[in-house]
Amino acid sequence: xxxxxxxxxxxxxxxxxxxxxxxxxxxxxxxxxxxxxxxxxxxxxxxxxxxxxxxxxxxxxxxxxxxxxxxxxxxxxxxxxxxxxxxxxxxxxxxxxxxxxxxxxxxxxxxxxxxxxxxxxxxxxxxxxxxxxxxxxxxxxxxxxxxxxxxxxxxxxxxxxxxxxxxxxxxxxxxxxxxxxxxxxxxxxxxxxxxxxxxxxxxxxxxxxxxxxxxxxxxxxxxxxxxxxxxxxxxxxxxxxxxxxxxxxxxxxxxxxxxxxxxxxxxxxxxxxxxxxxxxxxxxxxxxxxxxxxxxxxxxxxxxxxxxxxxxxxxxxxxxxxxxxxxxxxxxxxxxxxxxxxxxxxxxxxxxxxxxxxxxxxxxxxxxxxxxxxxxxxxxxxxxxxxxxxxxxxxxxxxxxxxxxxxxxxxxxxxxxxxxxxxxxxxxxxxxxxxxxxxxxxxxxxxxxx
Amino acid sequence: xxxxxxxxxxxxxxxxxxxxxxxxxxxxxxxxxxxxxxxxxxxxxxxxxxxxxxxxxxxxxxxxxxxxxxxxxxxxxxxxxxxxxxxxxxxxxxxxxxxxxxxxxxxxxxxxxxxxxxxxxxxxxxxxxxxxxxxxxxxxxxxxxxxxxxxxxxxxxxxxxxxxxxxxxxxxxxxxxxxxxxxxxxxxxxxxxxxxxxxxxxxxxxxxxxxxxxxxxxxxxxxxxxxxxxxxxxxxxxxxxxxxxxxxxxxxxxxxxxxxxxxxxxxxxxxxxxxxxxxxxxxxxxxxxxxxxxxxxxxxxxxxxxxxxxxxxxxxxxxxxxxxxxxxxx
Numbered sequence: 001x002x003x004x005x006x007x008x009x010x011x012x013x014x015x016x017x018x019x020x021x022x023x024x025x026x027x028x029x030x031x032x033x034x035x036x037x038x039x040x041x042x043x044x045x046x047x048x049x050x051x052x053x054x055x056x057x058x059x060x061x062x063x064x065x066x067x068x069x070x071x072x073x074x075x076x077x078x079x080x081x082x083x084x085x086x087x088x089x090x091x092x093x094x095x096x097x098x099x100x101x102x103x104x105x106x107x108x109x110x111x112x113x114x115x116x117x118x119x120x121x122x123x124x125x126x127x128x129x130x131x132x133x134x135x136x137x138x139x140x141x142x143x144x145x146x147x148x149x150x151x152x153x154x155x156x157x158x159x160x161x162x163x164x165x166x167x168x169x170x171x172x173x174x175x176x177x178x179x180x181x182x183x184x185x186x187x188x189x190x191x192x193x194x195x196x197x198x199x200x201x202x203x204x205x206x207x208x209x210x211x212x213x214x215x216x217x218x219x220x221x222x223x224x225x226x227x228x229x230x231x232x233x234x235x236x237x238x239x240x241x242x243x244x245x246x247x248x249x250x251x252x253x254x255x256x257x258x259x260x261x262x263x264x265x266x267x268x269x270x271x272x273x274x275x276x277x278x279x280x281x282x283x284x285x286x287x288x289x290x291x292x293x294x295x296x297x298x299x300x301x302x303x304x305x306x307x308x309x310x311x312x313x314x315x316x317x318x319x320x321x322x323x324x325x326x327x328x329x330x331x332x333x334x335x336x337x338x339x340x341x342x343x344x345x346x347x348x349x350x351x352x353x354x355x356x357x358x359x360x361x362x363x364x365x366x367x368x369x370x371x372x373x374x375x376x377x378x379x380x381x382x383x384x385x386x387x388x389x390x391x392x393x394x395x396x397x398x399x400x401x402x403x404x405x406x407x408x409x410x411x412x413x414x415x416x417x418x419x420x421x422x423x424x425x426x427x428x429x430x431x432x433x434x435x436x437x438x439x440x441x442x443x444x445x446x447x448x449x450x
Numbered sequence: 451x452x453x454x455x456x457x458x459x460x461x462x463x464x465x466x467x468x469x470x471x472x473x474x475x476x477x478x479x480x481x482x483x484x485x486x487x488x489x490x491x492x493x494x495x496x497x498x499x500x501x502x503x504x505x506x507x508x509x510x511x512x513x514x515x516x517x518x519x520x521x522x523x524x525x526x527x528x529x530x531x532x533x534x535x536x537x538x539x540x541x542x543x544x545x546x547x548x549x550x551x552x553x554x555x556x557x558x559x560x561x562x563x564x565x566x567x568x569x570x571x572x573x574x575x576x577x578x579x580x581x582x583x584x585x586x587x588x589x590x591x592x593x594x595x596x597x598x599x600x601x602x603x604x605x606x607x608x609x610x611x612x613x614x615x616x617x618x619x620x621x622x623x624x625x626x627x628x629x630x631x632x633x634x635x636x637x638x639x640x641x642x643x644x645x646x647x648x649x650x651x652x653x654x655x656x657x658x659x660x661x662x663x664x665x666x667x668x669x670x671x672x673x674x675x676x677x678x679x680x681x682x683x684x685x686x687x688x689x690x691x692x693x694x695x696x697x698x699x700x701x702x703x704x705x706x707x708x709x710x711x712x713x714x715x716x717x718x719x720x721x722x723x724x725x726x727x728x729x730x731x732x733x734x735x736x737x738x739x740x741x742x743x744x745x746x747x748x749x750x751x752x753x754x755x756x757x758x759x760x761x762x763x764x765x766x767x768x769x770x771x772x773x774x775x776x777x778x779x780x
Contacts, residue, residue, distance in 0.1 A: 067557065070553065070556075070557075071553050071554070071557060073506065074506065074549050074550060074552065074553030075549070075550050075553065077506050077509060077510075077549060078509075078545050078546045078548070078549035078550055079546060080513070081509070081512065081513055081542065081545050081546075082542040082543070082545070082546060084513050084516045084517055085516065085531070085538055085539070085541075085542040086542075087520070087531075088516075088520060088527055088528065088530070088531025088532070088538075089531050089532070089535040089538055089539060089542075090535075092527075092528035092529065092531050092532035092598040093528070093598065095520050095524055095527055095528050095531065096524055096525060096527070096528030096529075096598060097524070098524075099520040099521060099524030099527060099528070099744075100521060100522075100524045100744030100745065100748045101748075103517065103518075103520060103521020103522070103524075103744065103748060103752065104521065104748070104751060104752060104755065106517035106520075106521060107517060107518060107521055107752050107755050107756070107759075108755055108759070109517070110510065110513055110514040110517050110518070110759075111755070111759035111762065111763060113510050113513060114507065114510045114514070114759075114763050114766070114767075115762060115763070115766055117506040117507040117509070117510050118507045118766045118767060118769075118770045119766070119770075120506060121502075121503040121504055121506060121507055121770055121774075122503070122769070122770055122773055124503070125502060125503035125774065126503070126773050126774070129773065130773070141766075174745070175745075175747065176744070176745050176747050176748050177747060178747070178748050178751055178752075179751065404531075404532045404535060404598065405532070405598060405599035406532055406533070406535060406598075406599060406601075406603050407603070408536075408603065409535075412535070412536075412539055415539070415543070416539070416543070419543050419546065419547070423546060423547075423550055426550065426551075426554055426567075427550070427554075430553075430554045430557060430558070433557070433558065434557060
């Protein structure tokens with residue numbers, strides 16, 4: 001049976017399978033990766049406070065988070081590895097033609113990941129072997145390398161949106177300029193947007209755990225600190241992310257107008273284009289949307305009467321799917337503003353009374369903010385990736401021309417999904433196990449029982 | 451010229467992955483064979499203690515090799531990945547299971563959890579090197595043609611040479627792990643464990659030697675071009691490997707545990723480099739190293755990055771290993 005299915009030649013179904021597998025494994029890894037980027041800074045900050053103040057509550061939190069970070073880092077390391085495999089397994093057409101163009105950031109990322117893995121090993125396992133100050137210092141390379149890894153990897157994705165740094169002569173890639181490819185026009189807005197998102201996901205994610213704890217009545221100092229520090233970091237970044245997102249949208253207006261047209265469901269090129277909230281794109285037009293006149297032109301080009309390009313600028317077969325991009329974008333923006341509002345709520349309460357808001361609703365919202373931040377981040381990636389379709393290399397290579405022509409990708413997808421289902425269950429189970437077990441005791445307590 | 455340097459760097463990366471990452475896989479194999487939960491506990495604790503801090507860093511060598519492969523030799527990487535997607539997918543899933551289960555087991559405290567995660571860790575530690583080794587055999591026996599749709603997705607890696615290289619990979623992992631763990635056990639102060647792993651190292655060393663020698667007639671029949679290279683230009687390396695292997699057995703008998711780490715590593719390294727030398731300059735049938743290489747405008751900055759990166763990397767790695775190879779102070 002398996003052999004028969006595998007014996008069929010690659011079909012359109014295989015293309016869908018390859019895209020699904022890539023989307024799924026990437027979307028899975030990126031959640032873990034956000035914690036890999038955002039969490040070390042929080043852990044090191046807690047350890048630094050513990051060293052400065054001698055307050056054991058900080059150290060207990062640092063150690064508790066470090067234990068979860070260890071699990072997440074291991075899962076992230078291996079779920080990231082499969083992505084480097086999949087680049088070749090699923091998209092050999094892309095790698096054969098353009099592998100050399102986008103190789104440089106991956107080589108750089110390799111070193112960043114090395115530094116991260118080495119110092120994670122030292123930081124987690126040598127806590128009680130090294131002098132406290134030295135140990136704190138071994139955390140810093142993790143923070144820097146984590147951010148650097150995210151930067152390098154996202155430059156490669158930015159290149160897929162804005163391919164630069166090579167010439168095409170008779171379909172052959174020549175005169176490759178890898179630095180130019182890496183620092184393409186999409187790199188600044190995309191990398192900043194993603195790195196800020198990573199810190200928000202990690203911050204709201206950790207805070208959500210403690211919000212749940214407080215909802216269950218555990219309002220001690222441990223829980224308050226465990227909530228306030230990551231939540232504050234994420235809440236401060238939330239309005240920053242609105243500005244960065246606006247920058248990214250401006251970038252699209254100038255460089256990838258079709259993606260912006262799909263985001264807005266804008267069928268025709270329009271002067272003084274309205275901003276559409278909600279709605280469904282049916283038969284070439286956006287229906288049931290709430291329109292704010294001239295707002296899209298104003299937001300995209302700082303001019304209420306500016307011309308915004310519509311989907312009609314490209315032939316039908318070269319347009320991205322509209323509904324999924326449009327709805328994902330709306331979801332991301334809605335959650336983003338919700339998170340800003342939530343941060344504002346805490347800020348007001350703090351300024352008035354130096355305390356958390358009294359309403360239980362705040363804790364409920366904060367508990368939901370963790371998964372919501374993840375959802376917003378994933379929706380943002382759907383906008384970026386689906387909005388680029390049908391291109392894998394924007395304007396140069398179609399996704400269907402990059403896919404592995406060998407048969408059987410559908411079977412591969414099934415197996416991969418099954419493995420990830422198990423991995424998801426196990427990861428959630430183990431993290432819950434850690435959360436239920438509660439805070440890691442201070443080391444001096446531990447040494448008593450030895 | 452820069453293509454040859456990058457090929458050498460790629461091979462160094464592959465060698466280091468085999469020596470360090472391979473030993474971590476081998477640790478999983480010994481974990482699998484350690485026996486019941488009670489009887490096997492000291493061994494499992496030693497393995498967990500030895501692998502825990504370093505396996506992630508060791509694992510990065512694989513990512514380094516894969517990304518450098520596609521950056522420097524895209525024309526060879528694309529057909530390699532496309533043709534061998536089955537064993538590579540299985541290896542990738544094995545890597546996921548291995549790493550995740552190892553981390554999960556470390557933080558679990560109930561017996562059934564530790565058993566379940568331990569079994570996943572140990573089982574995937576055995577199958578992953580087999581599939582990775584089989585892909586090397588596919589390249590070595592010239593079964594990966596240049597077109598991305600030209601290769602056979604089954605026979606490319608399920609053939610006498612690939613099965614042999616897959617088994618050799620598993621054997622080498624087990625052997626290296628046993629050798630390294632012998633010294634770790636002695637440093638931890640457990641003579642009984644050191645003796646147990648010494649015995650395992652001796653047995654796997656003999657088995658690996660026999661397996662490698664038995665591989666020669668297989669290669670002669672199945673991959674004659676590679677065989678000619680191995681007994682031709684690569685013969686000094688083959689002899690080095692055999693000599694280092696025999697010396698390692700002697701050192702194990704004499705309980706020179708630190709020295710045998712070096713000779714065992716040399717034996718494995720020499721096999722990998724013998725393959726490389728025997729096949730050079732052919733990467734895939736009809737595709738040479740120069741033909742597969744990226745343009746010089748890519749290779750030069752990559753070489754610079756490698757040079758500058760290693761200035762950061764080497765001291766960090768030395769620091770990592772030295773922190774954990776020292777006895778704990780308290």
